Structure formats: C-alpha cells, structure tokens
Amino acid sequence: MIENILEPGSTLGVLGGGQLGAMFAGAAHRMGYRVAVWDADPEAPAHRIATHSFTAPFTDLGVRDQFAGIADAVTLEWENVPAELCEWLEGHRPMRPSGAVLRILQDRLEQKQYLSSRQLPVAAFALVESVPQLISAIDRLGLPAVCKTAKSGYDGKGQWLLRDTTDIREVEQLLENAKPGHRWILEQFIEYVRELSVLVVRNESGVYCVYPVVENRHELGILRESRVPASISLDVAEKSANLSIQAVAALQGVGVFCVELFQAQDGSLLINEIAPRPHNSGHYTLDVCTVSQFEQQVRVTCGLPLGETRLLCPAVMVNLIGEEVRSVTSRDGAYALHSTSGAAVHLYGKRIRPGRKMGHVTFTAPEALAAEELAHRFIKRIQRPA
Ligand code: ATP
Ligand code: MG
DSSP states (O other), X not given: OGGGOOOTTOEEEEEOOSHHHHHHHHHHHHTTOEEEXXXXXXXXXXXXXXXXXXXXXXXXXXXXXXXHHHOSEEEESOTTSOHHHHHHHTTTSOBSSOHHHHHHHTBHHHHHHHHHHTTOOBOOEEEESSHHHHHHHHHHHOSSEEEEESBSOOTTTTEEEEOSHHHHHHHHHHHHTSOTTOOEEEEXXXXXXXXXXXXXXXXXXXXXXXXXXXXXXXXXXXXXXXEESOSOOHHHHHHHHHHHHHHHHHTTOOEXXXXXXXXXXXXXXXXXXXXXXXXXXXXXXHHHXXXXXXXXXXXXXXXXXXXXXXXXXXXXXXXXXXXXXXXXXXHHHHHHHHTSTTEEEEEOOOOOOTTOEEEEXXXXXXXXXXXXXXXXXXXXXXXXXX
C-alpha cells in the first residue's frame, strides 16, 4: 500500500554492523535514506558510513529507546540479535524480518523442527544435550554425522564432523564440560553432489521475487566461491527455486532470505539452513544484477515495490579469507587485480584474523567458463604460500 511506504530521507535502522550492514547502508544511502547502525563493536565496518552509530550492547534499554526514536523502520544483518529486542522494536516500528521469524531461524533445532513439521525436506536430525543423548542420536542417524551448536555458529564454527569413535570422544568431552542448558543438534552428514543457495525476497503482502540459483563451494566450513548460474539442469533450478519460495512462505517471512540447499546424489534437494538476511553467496548481485540483494533489503524494509532479479552476465565470487586479503592490498596484487577486466573487488576494512572474511572479488565474463577461469586462476594466486 502506497501510504505505508517510507520515502527517501527517512532513517533505516540496522541491527549489526558487519560487512552486510555496510553494504546495506551503501544501498540505502544511494537511494536517499539515512542509516542508523547498532553494533557494540566500534570498529564494525557499517559504523564508518552510518548517519547515526550506536555502540552499546543490545541489552542497553536506553539505547534501544533512542534507536527506536531515530529509526523509521528496522532490519538486521545478523541473525544472532536478541529476538526479544526485535519483538520490542516491532511494537514501535516496522521490523523486517520479524522477531518471530528470527526466533525460529536463529536456533538450528527450532528451524529444522519448523521446516520438517511443514513437510519441507531437511537432513535427519536430533536434539543433543548430554552424552547418552549423543550416543542414542548416533545409533539412530548413523555416521558420519555433524554435531552443531544450536545457536550462534557461523562459517562452520561450532561444528564437529563425526566420522569415527575418536571424533565421538571429542564431542563427548565437549558435552561433559558444557554449561547447563547448552543445546546441540546432530545432523546426518549429507554426501551432497553440490551446494546451492537461493535468495528470496518477500514483502508483507506475500509478493516475492527470487534470484537465480547459485552454486557454492566451501573449504574448511567457509564459503570459498559462489558461481552463478549454477551448473544444474533447468529442472533442478526450478525445484530449488520453488522449494526456497515455499520455505520462506511457510515462515511468513518478510525481508531478504537466503535458503541454503544440498543437492543429494539421488537428485533430491534438502534445506541446510535459512538466513533471514542478505548472504555472502548473494554478493554477486552487487555487480551483475540491476537490483542487488541489499537494494532489495532497502526496498522491502521501506515497503517499496520489489526489484527485478535479472542476471546480466555470469559471475564467480571469490572470498578473501584472513591473510589472503594481502594479495590484493599489496601494490603488486592491487595492480594485478585491477588489470583483470571483469574483476570487481570489495574490501570490508576489517582487522585481519585467521578465517575471517576480509573482502571478496566478483569475476564476470560474457561466458560462465571464462568467469570461472579468471576466478580459479585468482584462487591459485591467493592461496600460494607466502
Ligand atoms: P555459514 O555461515 O557459511 O552459512 P554455518 O556455520 O552457519 O555456515 P552450516 O551452513 O550449517 O553452518 O554449515 C557450513 C557448511 O558445512 C555447509 O555449507 C556444508 O558445506 C557443511 N555441512 C553442514 N552441515 C552438513 C551436513 N549435514 N552434511 C554435509 N555437510 C554439511
Ligand atoms: Mg550455512
């Protein structure tokens, strides 16, 4: 409804100030909005481009009131924001996604239970809170299996792959030493053929749009590269998109969602997890789509019409992880990268830490194969031991 649109000049609040928040703020500024960023870390990248910055913890009630006073609508870039804060905020301002959706998605067990209760396919799973529960879950699901903390994991952190009894021992120790109330999920390990992801944007009226299916490759639990379009049949692409749309609709999600999928060996698709925000695997949209995932986040937060999701050319996105970033910030590295036509670099301006996502490069070309070749040559270069 046109009367509910927040017009340019309004202030959009974002909970979390990492690179996703910074990219959201960039899109918002371009479209004429002001941005209030709330992240306790004063060095969080989005603070640098915020109109208003808040660096108190999310539990600070005074800042909560100020933030709600300044922001005309609120979104988030991180799913580990306290759900109760979102629930309170949505009593005062439009909050997209809602606290209720966040509550489901920020807990791996709640999420899998929700999806499977709606007949949406996920890997077999079990709740684990103690050693006997772990043993009976392994009896039921078999090995290999993956044990994950129910909350707060990212980039493969807080996950243990169980292949044999030695691995089981390690997780048993973890359970024995854990704080009371800590929950884990044990999941059947899926021998997938490929990992896919689909961005779905859905507004309050249930109108949605969907981006092309992306194919992802992880290394040591961290996303290494994403290519689009995925090298899958039209049938699998259609099924992936439909399943993702169905999942976001089942959640009654309003906002930008990324549905991560496994394509199993028998061709079937399983939902790995759903992020209630733009996603690393959707960064290509900044360079090869007319409307990026961040612009969609602005649009859906403001009640504007959703944008088109057309892919202008094939792309492969490569993450710069930890020290790898030096290979593009050194003089030689910067020169080499900027001499490559079709390479778009994005640096997040964070302190280097091992395993941390420091930036990404999107390689584009008229043909998928050419983009892939550029990306793979680049990966070889950045992974060369110093
Ligand atoms: P991210 O932050 O990259 O989304 P995450 O820490 O939230 O990751 P997951 O997406 O659950 O966690 O897992 C990270 C990666 O580990 C997956 O993309 C996949 O490669 C692998 N993985 C996770 N669960 C399974 C499983 N059940 N079977 C096989 N591989 C798995
Ligand atoms: Mg994931």
